[in-house]
Amino acid sequence: MIEVENLTKKYGDLVAVKNLSFKVEKGKIWGLLGPNAAGKTTTMRILTGYLPATDGKASVADYDVFEKPNDVKKITGYLPENVPLYPEMTVHSYLNFVAEIKQIPAPQRKEAVEKSVEISGLETVRRRLIKNISRGFKQRVGIAQALIHNPQVLVLDEPTIGLDPAQIIEIRQLIKSLKGKRTILLSTHILAEVTQTCDGVVIINEGNLMASGSLEELTASFKEKEGIVIRLKKGGKSIISLLQKILGVDKVSAVGDEFKIEWTKGKDVRDDITKLIVDKELGLIEMRPLAMNIEDLYLKVISGGVEQ
Amino acid sequence: MKNIWAICKKEIKTYFTSPIAYVVITVFLVLIGFFFYSLIWWFNSQSLQMAQNQYYYQQLNINQMVYSPLFHNMSIILLLMIPLLTMRLFSEEKKRQTDELLFTSPISVNQIILGKYFASLFVLLVMLFLTGILSIFVFSYGNPELAPILSGYLGLFLVGAAFLAVGIFFSSLTENQIVSAILTFGVLLLFWILNWASYSAGGMWKSVLNYLSFFQHFDDMTRGILDTTDVVYYLSFIFLGLFLTYSVIQSRRWR
Numbered sequence: 001m002i003e004v005e006n007l008t009k010k011y012g013d014l015v016a017v018k019n020l021s022f023k024v025e026k027g028k029i030w031g032l033l034g035p036n037a038a039g040k041t042t043t044m045r046i047l048t049g050y051l052p053a054t055d056g057k058a059s060v061a062d063y064d065v066f067e068k069p070n071d072v073k074k075i076t077g078y079l080p081e082n083v084p085l086y087p088e089m090t091v092h093s094y095l096n097f098v099a100e101i102k103q104i105p106a107p108q109r110k111e112a113v114e115k116s117v118e119i120s121g122l123e124t125v126r127r128r129l130i131k132n133i134s135r136g137f138k139q140r141v142g143i144a145q146a147l148i149h150n151p152q153v154l155v156l157d158e159p160t161i162g163l164d165p166a167q168i169i170e171i172r173q174l175i176k177s178l179k180g181k182r183t184i185l186l187s188t189h190i191l192a193e194v195t196q197t198c199d200g201v202v203i204i205n206e207g208n209l210m211a212s213g214s215l216e217e218l219t220a221s222f223k224e225k226e227g228i229v230i231r232l233k234k235g236g237k238s239i240i241s242l243l244q245k246i247l248g249v250d251k252v253s254a255v256g257d258e259f260k261i262e263w264t265k266g267k268d269v270r271d272d273i274t275k276l277i278v279d280k281e282l283g284l285i286e287m288r289p290l291a292m293n294i295e296d297l298y299l300k301v302i303s304g305g306v307e308q
Numbered sequence: 309m310k311n312i313w314a315i316c317k318k319e320i321k322t323y324f325t326s327p328i329a330y331v332v333i334t335v336f337l338v339l340i341g342f343f344f345y346s347l348i349w350w351f352n353s354q355s356l357q358m359a360q361n362q363y364y365y366q367q368l369n370i371n372q373m374v375y376s377p378l379f380h381n382m383s384i385i386l387l388l389m390i391p392l393l394t395m396r397l398f399s400e401e402k403k404r405q406t407d408e409l410l411f412t413s414p415i416s417v418n419q420i421i422l423g424k425y426f427a428s429l430f431v432l433l434v435m436l437f438l439t440g441i442l443s444i445f446v447f448s449y450g451n452p453e454l455a456p457i458l459s460g461y462l463g464l465f466l467v468g469a470a471f472l473a474v475g476i477f478f479s480s481l482t483e484n485q486i487v488s489a490i491l492t493f494g495v496l497l498l499f500w501i502l503n504w505a506s507y508s509a510g511g512m513w514k515s516v517l518n519y520l521s522f523f524q525h526f527d528d529m530t531r532g533i534l535d536t537t538d539v540v541y542y543l544s545f546i547f548l549g550l551f552l553t554y555s556v557i558q559s560r561r562w563r
Contacts, residue, residue: 045408048412049411049412050408050411050412050561051561052561070414073412073413073414074414076412078408078412080405080408080409080412082404082405082408084404084405084406084407084408084409085404085406086318086322086404086406087404088322088325088326089318089321089322089325093321097314097318098409098413100310100311100314101311101314101315101409101410101413101414101415102413102414103311103414103415145409
């Protein structure tokens with residue numbers, strides 16, 4: 001649905017995006033992940049037709065962004081990093097205005113506004129001036145604005161930035177609820193966001209593609225070992241040697257008051273460990289998987305340790 | 309056309325939900341009212357003095373003695389007011405980054421510019437229309453000629469429209485509204501001064517400066533002379549202003 005091929009964007013001498021290529025399949029949510037100034041916003045601006053690229057190709061639903069910008073704009077909803085709001089308008093009149101410039105014909109306009117108000121949960125504030133509503137509602141107006149013309153593709157630039165934890169969860173749920181019908185590309189530098197909402201991820205740093213693929217693919221390819229971290233009431237060296245005796249365990253190390261236990265992928269020894277803890281009355285407080293999570297992956301990728 | 313109207317409608321709403329349009333219109337009307345009052349007062353005293361002499365009395369002409377100077381005053385006040393109307397048109401969009409919404413919507417840059425321009429023309433029309441109240445008084449107590457008044461208003465509208473086109477151009481150049489207003493004001497003032505410079509210049513320069521000046525073309529119209537060269541002058545000025553705006557916006561996106 002979204003295809004980027006060898007995309008390059010230069011601002012004068014500064015290269016913001018360098019030879020970037022990735023693909024997002026229809027109906028999926030993909031995350032564009034990277035530290036600040038990685039080129040996420042630039043990539044999104046090119047995809048939505050706000051900026052032209054210096055070189056390369058980009059297309060949305062088989063429409064070339066540079067040759068048929070209007071066709072792309074008609075089927076793409078875009079939430080920029082700074083939500084483009086007119087503070088002196090009411091939520092309702094703002095959405096009405098957006099509906100007009102997104103070419104929704106007059107007879108359907110009212111329904112479109114109603115629907116986007118409903119999806120984004122703006123009923124309570126629709127008659128208020130945008131300057132008087134909270135940050136969370138402003139972000140929702142931004143999402144409503146992106147959804148109003150029922151686009152097949154959504155491009156969301158840091159949709160949860162500046163929100164409180166409860167609002168972040170709400171917005172994430174909202175984004176997840178849009179899945180399936182729409183193809184979504186969202187950018188973020190919050191790692192949890194990717195694991196919780198996305199099907200796949202494109203990691204970029206300083207304009208370069210570092211890794212891309214579905215979450216399972218990526219984590220699997222980077223992970224040779226599996227493990228768990230446990231926290232016990234009892235401590236000491238003796239416990240390390242106890243744990244090491246379990247068949248299949250490769251490595252045990254103490255990290256603070258926790259123990260990290262690793263084994264080769266595929267040989268699950270969790271049952272044995274549990275048995276040991278119960279038998280020896282070690283007093284289990286916490287046990288969590290030491291999966292190579294997106295965070296490790298991200299840090300590894302960004303620091304240049306792994307390239308794909 | 310529909311897109312232009314959508315932008316235009318929104319801009320007009322913005323003008324009239326913020327204090328800007330009200331303040332500009334009110335100050336404009338108060339100043340014009342004052343000029344009108346003093347011109348009428350002067351005309352009145354002249355009439356009383358001339359009343360003894362039938363010949364001079366016949367020479368009194370309210371069109372020339374009241375309307376012509378009034379139109380000139382109005383054009384100068386427009387020069388001061390119009391930068392305030394145009395300064396926010398593009399500067400504010402850029403500063404608030406709402407231009408990202410406009411330029412990622414399926415409407416063209418031309419439509420955005422024209423929509424905004426027409427909205428500012430609408431405010432100009434409201435300003436000029438409201439000064440019509442003054443003419444109600446003149447027509448109910450005197451008998452001025454209508455045609456020169458209409459051509460004067462047409463002239464004012466064209467002058468104002470050209471000012472607006474200059475203003476919208478400077479608004480597209482900067483995201484700072486004050487800078488945009490000052491630049492507009494400076495350039496408009498320069499074109500006004502060109503007129504003075506033409507008095508002292510000679511030969512070809514005189515006619516060039518004369519042609520370039522905003523007010524030379526306007527002068528004829530206040531006296532009821534409608535010349536196509538004058539109209540063409542203003543229309544080409546408007547076209548140039550809007551075209552430059554278009555180029556600025558396009559080049560910014562391509563940089």
